[in-house]
Amino acid sequence: MSLKQEKFYITTAIDYVNAYPHLGHLYEKVCADIIARWNRLVGRDVYFLTGTDENAAKNERAAKEAGLEVKEFIDRNAKRFQELCKAFHISNDDFIRTTEDRHRKVSQLIFAKMFKNGDIYKSSYSGLYCYGCEEYKTEKDLVDGKCPEHGTEPEHIEEECYFFKLSKYEKPVLELIERNRFIIPEKRKQEILARIKTEGLKDLAVSRSRISWGVNVPFDPKHKIYVWVDALVNYVSALGYPDGEKYKKYWPADVHLIGKGINWFHSVIWPAILLSCGIPLPKHILVHGYITIGGEKLSKSKGTAIDPFKLLEKYEVDAVRYFLARDIPFFEDGDFTEKALVERVNGELVGNIGNFIHRTLTLIWNLYAGEVPEPKNYEKDEECIKLVESIRKLPSIMRDRLENYEIDRALKEVADFAIQCNRFLQVKEPWKTKDPDALFICVNAVRTLAIVLRPYLPSSSEKIWKMLNLEGLPEDYGWDSAGGLAIKPGHRVSRPEIVFRKI
RNA sequence: AGCGGGGUGGGCUAGCCAGGUCUAUGCCGCAGGGCUCAUAACCCUGAGAUCGGUCGUUCAAAUCGACCCCCCGCUACCA
Numbered sequence A: 001m002s003l004k005q006e007k008f009y010i011t012t013a014i015d016y017v018n019a020y021p022h023l024g025h026l027y028e029k030v031c032a033d034i035i036a037r038w039n040r041l042v043g044r045d046v047y048f049l050t051g052t053d054e055n056a057a058k059n060e061r062a063a064k065e066a067g068l069e070v071k072e073f074i075d076r077n078a079k080r081f082q083e084l085c086k087a088f089h090i091s092n093d094d095f096i097r098t099t100e101d102r103h104r105k106v107s108q109l110i111f112a113k114m115f116k117n118g119d120i121y122k123s124s125y126s127g128l129y130c131y132g133c134e135e136y137k138t139e140k141d142l143v144d145g146k147c148p149e150h151g152t153e154p155e156h157i158e159e160e161c162y163f164f165k166l167s168k169y170e171k172p173v174l175e176l177i178e179r180n181r182f183i184i185p186e187k188r189k190q191e192i193l194a195r196i197k198t199e200g201l202k203d204l205a206v207s208r209s210r211i212s213w214g215v216n217v218p219f220d221p222k223h224k225i226y227v228w229v230d231a232l233v234n235y236v237s238a239l240g241y242p243d244g245e246k247y248k249k250y251w252p253a254d255v256h257l258i259g260k261g262i263n264w265f266h267s268v269i270w271p272a273i274l275l276s277c278g279i280p281l282p283k284h285i286l287v288h289g290y291i292t293i294g295g296e297k298l299s300k301s302k303g304t305a306i307d308p309f310k311l312l313e314k315y316e317v318d319a320v321r322y323f324l325a326r327d328i329p330f331f332e333d334g335d336f337t338e339k340a341l342v343e344r345v346n347g348e349l350v351g352n353i354g355n356f357i358h359r360t361l362t363l364i365w366n367l368y369a370g371e372v373p374e375p376k377n378y379e380k381d382e383e384c385i386k387l388v389e390s391i392r393k394l395p396s397i398m399r400d401r402l403e404n405y406e407i408d409r410a411l412k413e414v415a416d417f418a419i420q421c422n423r424f425l426q427v428k429e430p431w432k433t434k435d436p437d438a439l440f441i442c443v444n445a446v447r448t449l450a451i452v453l454r455p456y457l458p459s460s461s462e463k464i465w466k467m468l469n470l471e472g473l474p475e476d477y478g479w480d481s482a483g484g485l486a487i488k489p490g491h492r493v494s495r496p497e498i499v500f501r502k503i
Numbered sequence B: 001a002g003c004g005g006g007g008u009g010g011g012c013u014a015g016c017c018a019g020g021u022c023u024a025u026g027c028c029g030c031a032g033g034g035c036u037c038a039u040a041a042c043c044c045u046g047a048g049a050u051c052g053g054u055c056g057u058u059c060a061a062a063u064c065g066a067c068c069c070c071c072c073g074c075u076a077c078c079a
Helices: A023-041 A058-066 A070-087 A101-116 A166-178 A186-199 A227-232 A245-250 A260-277 A308-314 A317-327 A338-368 A382-403 A407-428 A436-452 A458-467 A479-483
Strands: A007-012 A045-053 A094-097 A120-130 A135-137 A155-164 A220-225 A255-259 A284-288 A291-293 A334-336
Touching: A007 A023, A007 A245, A023 A045, A023 A070, A023 A255, A023 A284, A023 A291, A023 A308, A023 A317, A023 A407, A045 A070, A045 A245, A058 A070, A070 A094, A070 A308, A094 A101, A101 A120, A101 A220, A101 A227, A101 A260, A155 A220, A155 A260, A166 A186, A166 A260, A186 A260, A220 A227, A227 A260, A255 A260, A260 A284, A308 A317, A317 A334, A317 A338, A317 A407, A317 A458, A334 A338, A338 A407, A338 A436, A338 A458, A382 A407, A382 A436, A382 A479, A407 A436, A436 A458, A436 A479
Parallel strands: A007 A045, A007 A255, A045 A094, A255 A284, A291 A334
Antiparallel strands: A120 A135, A120 A155
16 A cells, blocks of 8 residues: 655744744744644654744844844844754754745745736835834824834825735635635634625735845845745745745645734735745645733733743743643633643643653552563453543544644643543552553553654653653654554563653 | 624633533642552542523523623734
């Protein structure tokens, strides 16, 4: 059976580099990583992309404030985002920076293509321009009609720029969105739908003059390509569009994972751009919620933004990953507090999951010198049957959850499973009864845990796997193998070590 | 304002779409007990909510409908 391996291309939004990464950036990457790793585990050929958005004119200002050259400034910050990925074990296959040549030339190519297809025309844009900020302001940016930054009234000016005929694509885009599960979840789909229906699609200004940082419009270098158009292109430029091998293999994207704030660009503008260029459309726009800190929105100015690197000084990578995946409802906003983190990790990851793993292995050493015992008749014992059944079902229950991107709920299934395992031990009391059946099943339950935790807690999963003294890694056996009793009697396990420590 | 989502024991939360099995789930916390293999872990029991309010549909509503109150999100550049 040599079925062609199914491919799976997932992207995160690319991050603005006008500041250092915060918890929200990390959250998105962790979620994408879990999805990517899970898809690898079920056997798909995964390509996982993340990166940075570096062509925004705002970078100029931010750089000036930091007292650095723009290039120097964005290099420094982009590096920080790359380090973030490494530090949190994000398994991205590539990291695209939009200032790279490979991106810029595709950005220009796409723009040229839209132009060639008659979807870009020159007109004039008028708006309120703040010379201090060097950018247009909208009404709501202003405080008492003044730029809050400079305290000056922006001037009403008019300039030539290029427009994209977004309006032309209203119908196909609407049809696309009405299609089931293009935008996930439903809630976000309704928001966009409502907006298209009430406002309709207006042509979009896609070039800016008066700025010096950015990508030139290919046929008119006095203008820079609008950052959003440029940014979205990263999803194909990173694959080597138009004729790169990776592009041929992985495009269209299966999932664009984004925050709710940029849904419009991904669900409306991006498809319109692709339609204009005759490029196939992505399959799903997956919209997650935001993290709040103590109930407040993340805000750099209020100082509520949390530095993920600081977190690592106090907590282990997998503790943070566990909390983010488990406590933040994937499709909703979720609150971060250190108290909640500590509680969740100590109570659930350490107390339940970790403890079960540890006590199982300890029991095997205490009672059987590290050798998995030969079971007698677990097929006839009611308690045993129940747990074996849970082992068998867990991967498929989680699969249902994960196919729907219910990352948090899938992980809850793991926690519930561990609780059941602990109860089972309590009832069977193998330390008293010396019942070999209980431990035979438990050691297999530990193996199940190692596999299902693999996407969430890659390094802990590996530790558990090694402790069980199993060959290779979970991915060599695949997701569904988690449902079996693959550890046979006579197998020797290693001495238990603590995997999850209390914090 | 328009559109969308939500209000469930002290905190968080499941259930609501397909009404009865909800005498409402689970976690944290609290009170008591058990066990002692385990990282003072784990297990059991208990107290605690009439499911935002009012009215209605129905033999039957947390679940459906109407109205009201409150919270949140989206409405062109914040993951």
